[in-house]
Amino acid sequence: MAEVTLKDVARASGCSVATVSRVLAGTRPVGAETARTVREAAARLGYRPNQVARALRSRSTGTVGLVLPQITNPFFPSLVRELEHALHAEGRAVLLADCDDDPLTEAARIGALLDRQVDALLLIPADEHHSRDAVLEAAARVPLVLLDRGCGPGVADSVAVDNAAGTALVLEHLAATGRRRPCFIGAAGTASTAVERRVAYETGAAAFGPQAPGRTELGDFSVAWGRAAVDRLWPARPDAVVCANDLIAVGALQRLRQLGADVPGEVAVTGFDDIPLAGLADPALTTVRQPVPELAAEATRLLTHRPAGSASRRTVRLTPELVVRASSAEGSR
Amino acid sequence: MAEVTLKDVARASGCSVATVSRVLAGTRPVGAETARTVREAAARLGYRPNQVARALRSRSTGTVGLVLPQITNPFFPSLVRELEHALHAEGRAVLLADCDDDPLTEAARIGALLDRQVDALLLIPADEHHSRDAVLEAAARVPLVLLDRGCGPGVADSVAVDNAAGTALVLEHLAATGRRRPCFIGAAGTASTAVERRVAYETGAAAFGPQAPGRTELGDFSVAWGRAAVDRLWPARPDAVVCANDLIAVGALQRLRQLGADVPGEVAVTGFDDIPLAGLADPALTTVRQPVPELAAEATRLLTHRPAGSASRRTVRLTPELVVRASSAEGSR
DNA sequence: TTGAAAGCGCTAACAC
DNA sequence: GTGTTAGCGCTTTCAA
Numbered sequence: 140m141a142e143v144t145l146k147d148v149a150r151a152s153g154c155s156v157a158t159v160s161r162v163l164a165g166t167r168p169v170g171a172e173t174a175r176t177v178r179e180a181a182a183r184l185g186y187r188p189n190q191v192a193r194a195l196r197s198r199s200t201g202t203v204g205l206v207l208p209q210i211t212n213p214f215f216p217s218l219v220r221e222l223e224h225a226l227h228a229e230g231r232a233v234l235l236a237d238c239d240d241d242p243l244t245e246a247a248r249i250g251a252l253l254d255r256q257v258d259a260l261l262l263i264p265a266d267e268h269h270s271r272d273a274v275l276e277a278a279a280r281v282p283l284v285l286l287d288r289g290c291g292p293g294v295a296d297s298v299a300v301d302n303a304a305g306t307a308l309v310l311e312h313l314a315a316t317g318r319r320r321p322c323f324i325g326a327a328g329t330a331s332t333a334v335e336r337r338v339a340y341e342t343g344a345a346a347f348g349p350q351a352p353g354r355t356e357l358g359d360f361s362v363a364w365g366r367a368a369v370d371r372l373w374p375a376r377p378d379a380v381v382c383a384n385d386l387i388a389v390g391a392l393q394r395l396r397q398l399g400a401d402v403p404g405e406v407a408v409t410g411f412d413d414i415p416l417a418g419l420a421d422p423a424l425t426t427v428r429q430p431v432p433e434l435a436a437e438a439t440r441l442l443t444h445r446p447a448g449s450a451s452r453r454t455v456r457l458t459p460e461l462v463v464r465a466s467s468a469e470g471s472r
Numbered sequence: 473m474a475e476v477t478l479k480d481v482a483r484a485s486g487c488s489v490a491t492v493s494r495v496l497a498g499t500r501p502v503g504a505e506t507a508r509t510v511r512e513a514a515a516r517l518g519y520r521p522n523q524v525a526r527a528l529r530s531r532s533t534g535t536v537g538l539v540l541p542q543i544t545n546p547f548f549p550s551l552v553r554e555l556e557h558a559l560h561a562e563g564r565a566v567l568l569a570d571c572d573d574d575p576l577t578e579a580a581r582i583g584a585l586l587d588r589q590v591d592a593l594l595l596i597p598a599d600e601h602h603s604r605d606a607v608l609e610a611a612a613r614v615p616l617v618l619l620d621r622g623c624g625p626g627v628a629d630s631v632a633v634d635n636a637a638g639t640a641l642v643l644e645h646l647a648a649t650g651r652r653r654p655c656f657i658g659a660a661g662t663a664s665t666a667v668e669r670r671v672a673y674e675t676g677a678a679a680f681g682p683q684a685p686g687r688t689e690l691g692d693f694s695v696a697w698g699r700a701a702v703d704r705l706w707p708a709r710p711d712a713v714v715c716a717n718d719l720i721a722v723g724a725l726q727r728l729r730q731l732g733a734d735v736p737g738e739v740a741v742t743g744f745d746d747i748p749l750a751g752l753a754d755p756a757l758t759t760v761r762q763p764v765p766e767l768a769a770e771a772t773r774l775l776t777h778r779p780a781g782s783a784s785r786r787t788v789r790l791t792p793e794l795v796v797r798a799s800s801a802e803g804s805r
Numbered sequence: 806t807t808g809a810a811a812g813c814g815c816t817a818a819c820a821c
Numbered sequence: 822g823t824g825t826t827a828g829c830g831c832t833t834t835c836a837a
Contacts, residue, residue: 144830155808160832167833170806190588191533192830194524195813202588205568210553213748216543223543223570227581232588235538235568237556248560255523255535255565362752389752396754415546416749419695419722421729477814488824493816500817503822525814528829 143186152180163188194256203442204252206236206245208265213386213414214429215263218287221435222261229443231258242269249277257281259442264290267329284441286434289331298437298455302332302411305427305459306339309381309409312425312461314347316469318379318407321347324368324391325383327357336383336411358387365390373398378406379467385410385417388424392466407467422465430457476519485513496521527589536775537585539569539578541598546719546747547762548596551620554768555594562776564591575602582610590614592775597623600662617774619767622664631770631788635665635744638760638792639672639714642742645758645794646712647680649802651740654680655710657701657720660690669716669744691720698723706731711739712800718743718750721757725799740800755798763790 145163149156154173161167162177163186169177180186194200203226207215223233234257236248245265252260259282264270271291277283278295285297313321323340326333340355356371358364365387372380373395380395382388388410395402402408402422410417413428437455478496482489487506494500495510496519502510513519527533536559540548556566567590569581578598585593592615597603604624610616611628618630646654656673659666673688689704691697698720705713706728713728715721721743728735735741735755743750746761770788 142830145832146830156830157809157832158807161807164832168806173806187583187587189528189830191524191527192813193832195522195528195815196830196832198813200524202567210543210549210556211748213546213549216546216549219568220543220570223568224572227569227584230584232584233568234535235552235556235566236560237553239557250520251560251563251565254520393752393754415544416752419726419749421726421754475814478816479814489814490816490825491823494823497816501822506822522814525829526816528831529814529816531829 142189143184144189145186147184148177148181148186151184152177164193198256199258200256201230202232202234202255202257203259203261204234204236204249204255204257206238206248206252206260206262208238208240208245208263210235210237213416214287214384214412217415217431218435221432222438225435225439229439238265240265242266242273245270246273249273253277253280259283261286261438261442262295263287267291267331267334282442282445284438286438287332293452296441296453296455298434298441298457299331300427300429300434300459301456302335303339303342304456305411305429305461306336306381307343308427308459308461309411309425310340310343310346312463312467313379313381313407313409316407316467318467319347320375320377321379321381322372322375322377323355323381323383324365324372324387325355325357326360326364326387328359333360333383340381340383360384360386362386362390362393365392366394369394369398373400376406380406380408382408382410385412385414385424385426388426388466389416389420392420392422392424403466403468409467413462417462418464420466422468425464425467426462428460428462430459433457475522476517477522478519480517481510481514481519484517485510497526531589532591533589534563535565535567535588535590536592536594537567537569537582537588537590539571539581539585539593539595541571541573541578541596543568543570546749547620547717547745550748550764551768554765555771558768558772562772571598573598575599575606578603579606582606586610586613592616594619594771594775595628596620600624600664600667615775615778617771619771620665626785629774629786629788631767631774631790632664633760633762633767633792634789635668635792636672636675637789638744638762638794639669640676641760641792641794642714642744642758643673643676643679645796645800646714646740646742649740649800651712651800652680653708653710654712654714655705655708656688656714656716657698657705657724658688658690658716659693659697659720661692666693666716673714673716693717693719695719695723695726698725699727702727702731706733709739713739713741715741715743718745718747718757718759721759721799722749722753725753725755725757736799736801742800746795750795751797753799755801758797758800759795761793761795763792766790 238245283295325337356368410426413426417424417426571578596619616628658670689701743759746759750757750759
């Protein structure tokens with residue numbers, strides 16, 4: 140069954156392909172009567188425009204590339220979902236690339252997407268430093284928005300949560316509920332999320348008093364690290380364990396329970412991100428919710444509304460929200 | 473900066489565009505010396521083939537559509553990851569569509585992908601019945617492989633885990649470790665995974681003795697349902713709760729703990745899928761691991777190697793593996 | 806407002 | 822082996 144083309148519709152409706160194109164793409168005014176006839180013929184024949192041909196000619200594929208470090212990172216699926224919906228709502232399709240947390244793979248994927256003439260790129264960089272060159276190069280070719288993580292200053296437009304504000308919310312909550320000896324389990328390295336949350340903790344912890352900043356342990360964003368860090372921190376008997384993300388916090392909760400600690404009675408535990416797992420942990424995890432739908436909306440907005448010829452980069456910071464759950468409850472103390 | 477085209481490379485290397493195309497696409501034999509010159513010129517100019525133009529002419533986009541019910545379902549991210557890697561390894565890109573568990577959205581997404589001339593579709597149907605028409609229609613246009621879930625018999629090639637075998641593994645393990653009064657928390661509805669696991673439980677539970685099949689509660693594949701079902705089943709004091717997936721099992725674990733039940737001492741709990749959450753539950757969840765990399769490999773294999781002109785559908789069933797963890801341990805009884 | 810014609814960048818016939 | 826030529830299906834000049 141041969142595909143129905145514009146030519147077929149033109150023949151069936153008795154006008155030229157140009158007119159049919161104009162009716163269907165809505166690019167230029169067309170006589171009302173002609174338009175009706177054309178539309179009717181198109182519908183009757185079951186015509187579907189070939190987007191590849193359209194893309195070649197109009198130099199726009201209506202496709203955006205979405206590049207992420209690891210789709211299996213539990214924070215990303217909901218973000219992908221929101222982005223997919225936002226983009227499809229504008230008639231754009233999403234080419235997905237998963238980089239396996241590897242900047243080399245990332246560079247290759249970006250290249251593959253550009254070869255496919257994506258109109259734009261949405262990118263969560265795998266690495267603060269090593270992603271930089273590929274991102275800069277890509278940003279020179281198409282609109283590009285960095286999501287969730289940065290990649291050096293001035294590289295591209297970016298949207299992320301305000302990690303400092305989120306960490307501050309946690310610290311205020313802990314102070315207000317009587318915690319006095321916090322500690323921090325963070326991630327080493329230069330990823331912007333790691334750095335910002337770490338610095339914000341150090342800054343905010345000073346308010347607990349001169350002795351308070353307490354200990355800070357740095358590893359990676361994993362459950363295993365959360366478990367391991369607790370072994371190092373628990374001997375000092377902190378009354379709050381602030382974790383740089385929810386995975387770490389879940390690990391910390393597990394290990395604290397194994398060690399017989401009473402959470403939240405004896406010690407509060409907090410996370411960051413509000414991944415689905417946070418609500419399922421036992422006790423349920425107090426955490427900072429990233430405004431995922433807003434992140435997605437803002438990212439697509441930045442892609443779509445680009446100030447013509449402006450070289451300056453836009454950085455959008457969204458305010459997170461504290462979600463208080465059982466792991467930091469004060470009633471039971 | 474204008475894009476470098478085939479014409480530019482032809483000019484720079486002193487031969488025709490056709491030759492350049494042949495060298496770069498490797499479609500036909502070309503003189504060794506010419507090939508070298510061309511490749512060198514291409515490299516020097518930084519030529520990147522425009523895949524859109526190539527697709528229009530060759531009628532192959534090198535793109536496959538991946539349609540899923542909900543990327544936020546924790547079983548899917550790892551599957552998506554494997555599929556993405558398998559396809560990119562063959563130089564194919566992935567157009568992602570998330571259907572929000574809605575067959576209407578699914579049909580629309582499938583249409584959008586076909587308009588973009590995907591070479592093939594990988595599809596996890598949202599609904600056993602309501603996805604059928606759209607799938608049939610799509611399968612008539614491009615190679616299509618159903619993944620994880622079925623969609624009525626003979627609709628398309630399909631790859632899925634052997635749900636009956638997996639459920640049998642669980643029941644054998646429970647019987648072997650001395651459990652005698654199992655019950656089942658499953659999902660209602662006609663989704664193939666729901667039906668197959670349910671039927672396999674009913675079949676296998678008979679081996680526990682005439683009184684044994686015990687109670688079966690049907691709801692959906694969610695944590696909340698797992699919690700709710702436990703309230704109905706626990707009064708009868710089963711010594712094993714077999715759950716149709718890990719989310720249900722996690723809910724069951726939570727509620728059992730709240731009710732003061734001793735897992736695994738008093739009652740074992742098992743899941744299905746082995747999502748990341750399973751290993752993190754407390755106690756860690758005994759479950760059936762789906763062979764995700766094999767599912768992905770098999771699916772891409774079915775897409776690529778299609779018996780010419782064969783109208784018959786291929787159904788591949790992969791054997792799952794039992795992962796025994798603390799939630800069904802017998803030592804503590 | 807509409808039509809004719811010229812391509813978008815590439816590959817596939819068909820010559821040589 | 823290699824070049825010439827004709828499109829893939831569409832959008833977009835340019836005239837009318």
